[in-house]
Amino acid sequence: MAYQAPVNDILFALRSAGGLDQLIENGVYEGLDLDTVEAVLSEAGRFAGEVLEPLNRPGDRQGSKLVDGTVVTPDGWGEAYRQFTEAGWSALPCPEEFGGQGLPGIVSSAVCELWNASNLAFGLCPLLTQGAIDAIHIGGSEDLKARFLPKLVSGAWTGTMNLTEPQAGSDLALLKSRAVPQGDGTYRIFGTKIFITYGDHEMVENIVHLVLARLPDAPEGTRGISLFLVPKLMVNADGSLGSRNDVVCGGLEDKIGIHASPTCVMNFGEKDGAVGYLVGEENKGLATMFIMMNAARLAVGVQGVAIADRATQRAIAYANERRQGRSMGGGEGPVQIVEHADVRRMLVTMQAMTQAARAICLVTAREADLAQRASDAEARQQAQARAALLTPVAKAFSTDIGCEVASMGVQVHGGMGFVEETGAAQYYRDARILPIYEGTNGIQAIDLVARKLPLGDGKVLRCYLQDLGAIVKDVRESNRPEFGHMGERLGEALAALGEASMWIGEQLKKNPEAVLAGASPYLRLFGITAGGCYLAQGALLAARDGVETDAARYVGLARFFAENMAVAAPGLAQSVMGGADSLMSIPTSRLSI
């Protein structure tokens, strides 16, 4: 079935949870208006549906292949990429001084969803390039920026992020790749990197690798890691391409999904070393990397939303087509399975979870925007802190939702979901990478409890919970019968989140292991509470001010989420606060085979 960009749902999330109207009114997004946002989304949606979606399944079936040392992407991939860049999509969120369009992050995040919904394996290529652009923009010298950014922004070249090594995944302190200074300002890089997305391919003439490596005299651990720019082909001072650099793709991984996206083993310096340029300061590569990684983590969260939305669309289409069983009210012949209450529960759950995760991602993008654009320094700082708080939730909650919704999508299809023919299967397979890459969801949960909750001595979190509390208060005071128990359930969820947060605050120093044992259920608790509140904010907007379309649906989704998803909150809080004791009562020796 054709891909329909969820323009209405995205706009609604931008306006309700994202507060876009007010931000435009306040002049935060200079030159932007709602009509422009809608036009960009519609146009991107058209491109996604007409160009990217038709390649999704054939690309999965064919996969990228390593042929004579070069990665060959599936048929049509290169042409689609050419159209993508010619239409200017790669430049959308990029700095204007390097040829970008400087669209705010909240809008480019929304657009990013469309690429990844229609074709996740394709969407990864600009996503990673964006990461490289960010890293160079943050840490690169003027010369590096001038030489590399215009081509990356235009999409003439693509970029990669090279962090992982066989022995160093979540733990970057263990990385071994070496960088040897040449005395002329350049370095030679030696080492093997794995899991490098689009590490090589034939769609563009050059690829710009951002690579973490150690200098000879670097301290051990994470304080001795530097970041280097290593082009596939050397770039002369005049911008022309020179000789091949000493970096090659040594192999491709055979994966559960995203078959069209080449996951490369990259070998640097098999001959005399790959020429690299330092980005940022020596031994401070991780700092640059982490700034860039926050954006990438949010983008991966958006991928979770994307795959969830696409899986939901396909499941709804199938449920409206497939006829089995009788309706409860009797009637002639078999009914569309969307009529069955259990199928409806799945479809509504899928929609509600998707919209909740979408709201969390867009709010995170807004805060990242405000960290740059807010008029006074304090507001910028507050927004920066809130973006930091929400980023692990946006990444982990949304990608868990992506997997869960994709799995429900298979289930709605029944036996047809398990066969590859319908496409539901591919979403299930593709989605599974999302909780893993760009920092596993466990790492995100640990980041949330151990680094983000203590921000500003807990004040960042407290202010956030107060804001959620204001939404719950509005819902309760609205006294609308169509809201059902929405206010009550969200109030209970927020209380549970508050209690669990307090407990973490008390235990973090005393008993850090207990806190870490509860990190994952805490992140889930955070996600369903925040997501429920954002949907409720939408319900308030829809019910009070009315919206053009779908007001009843947005109220229904918010109520359903509160009464069916958010009700898990008290149990999750118990798991956060009480889980560690029993966990630790099982001797580690019993966790070995």
Next chain:
Amino acid sequence: MAYQAPVNDILFALRSAGGLDQLIENGVYEGLDLDTVEAVLSEAGRFAGEVLEPLNRPGDRQGSKLVDGTVVTPDGWGEAYRQFTEAGWSALPCPEEFGGQGLPGIVSSAVCELWNASNLAFGLCPLLTQGAIDAIHIGGSEDLKARFLPKLVSGAWTGTMNLTEPQAGSDLALLKSRAVPQGDGTYRIFGTKIFITYGDHEMVENIVHLVLARLPDAPEGTRGISLFLVPKLMVNADGSLGSRNDVVCGGLEDKIGIHASPTCVMNFGEKDGAVGYLVGEENKGLATMFIMMNAARLAVGVQGVAIADRATQRAIAYANERRQGRSMGGGEGPVQIVEHADVRRMLVTMQAMTQAARAICLVTAREADLAQRASDAEARQQAQARAALLTPVAKAFSTDIGCEVASMGVQVHGGMGFVEETGAAQYYRDARILPIYEGTNGIQAIDLVARKLPLGDGKVLRCYLQDLGAIVKDVRESNRPEFGHMGERLGEALAALGEASMWIGEQLKKNPEAVLAGASPYLRLFGITAGGCYLAQGALLAARDGVETDAARYVGLARFFAENMAVAAPGLAQSVMGGADSLMSIPTSRLSI
């Protein structure tokens, strides 16, 4: 890593939740003793580890292929099957009068887990054959039994179940396959069946298809369906094989997983009709089918346990091998990731969920045994009803657990989980069929609330809840500090299950759609409450009487489950009782694209 049959965990579940010691003492299982059970499990585990496990990954990579109209299984498959039958494993649970060993269902269920853990795609072949044996044994004439059962029991031939047609999946009323009586007691079958597991293959010389079809004058709907036995090769009166019957495999499905298990399109009667023999009475095929399907549904539940156990083993092995990050206590160098609290939470969750699902399946198998073996008629009837109550829970809860645990197994592996190399990926892919086939989990949930809860006017359920209540009471009264909040949490879960059950009892007639809307969360609520109680029963046994090994672990798992999984119960009850209103507030028109 090598497969280790979880003999201790199975024996412990058999003795605690299953109550095997007492059943043996009471003479229910004549001739059986614990040493024999352990010996059978150990020997089966050895076979599974040495013969089936090594074929699992190569079989997945190679897959079954359709070559010149015949299915060719992967290399080594036929030889493994030959060894399997020669060792007598296929005959284990079969009636002794046809050459079987007559082992009780509770033991053969336990053994079934081992085949499916080591090789799910292989395990399906005997599983389906067992279904065919059951159907013929229940409904077949003396002649059919004599002619077909000995070869099926010995494994010389295999069997299939042919229910689904393109337009008739969950809704068998829609099936169209035709059976034309020939006046000589035989029928000719015409029609296309899909999703037929091991519908064709070259491992044995004959295949016995059990096929649902309609007689010419049959009533519409499910009351007009008859069951037929259709051999691949005709079988002469003397047992020798005759000519090829008019049934062929028309194609294989391309699936997410279980690649080695051929999922066939079967075409019956493309020429002059496939010769078939009536099994049971005309138009009453579903009755026979449903008796058989209860056993098959339990077996699929066991497959869920199996894949969960295997995924857990592999994740534990990886977590003990992979080194990343520092331990909280400091110390030199990177630690095994099993030391990290978040990884431990995943591993312990996987173990606890697996053992809970295992207990539910084995209790269901015991009740099915007692329905045959109990000394008085009332006890047999009660056991029959309880088996009926528990079967949908055993199927759906265990297979959901199978998928969830397999997904956690991928997560424990990080990036290595998404690549096929480690094997974790295959469990994730293979497991996904389990919530779908043999009646989707949604169908199981509907069966539970609409057919099983009303059994005996609700008395069957009430007695069951009382039995669970007795366990909770014992836990509470034991006052053991190592039990933590186990009794309290299980008490809350049981209260939630009781309340939701009462609500269903009240609403089922008045507002059936609301009940169906809550069916799936109700089944989950049932599963975690029952599973938590069975683990607690194990903890009581381990703490009171002591067990040879692992007493602290069994207590720890029970406590962890109660304090981390069972705490979801009150939220699920809210979802059951309050979910329908908001679900139905969203107009169906908004569930179409």
